[in-house]
Amino acid sequence: MTVLTNESARTEVVNRLRRAEGQIRGVQRMIEEGESCLKISQQFSAVRKALDSTYLRMTMCFMEQELSACMQPDHKQKGDMETMLKEMENLLSRLG
Template sequence: MTVLTDADARTEVLNRLRRAEGQIRGVQRMIEEGESCLKIGQQFSAVRKALDSTYLRMTMCFMEQELENCLQPDESQKANMETMLKDMETLLARMG
């Protein structure tokens, strides 16, 4: 089983999740306070986007970690791999 071992990546993903958690609490508060469905819907959309981008970031971190473990690139290959991963992240982000 793959585990996210990079401490910085793990911290980044957790921070993104904490922000999304705060947004969800905000939606709950809006419902409790009787906000309009339109405003609540806008916040739901923001939460979904935040979670989607967090999932994408986590996936990219796993991919980078696993590629580095499998390929163990030298410095010239590492730059190429970083470019390839950035391109993949851009393509995957457009799928949502």
């Protein structure tokens, strides 16, 4: 599978993951300190949304990168396009 080569997109995804990591640490702390299940569940929901959002952003960056490469005038390999579309389908299937 192709890697995400856009440096700013990679940085954005990593930063989002670091924020989610901080949220997960916060959930751990809440559990250790005996917070209510309701408050903990709200934080779990926020973490899940943050991870889903990050995954979607990474997938969109990958799609943009690959489509851009396939649209270059010197790009003539049909197999590359088919492989890319299969990879995109695989990534998108994991959103649900």
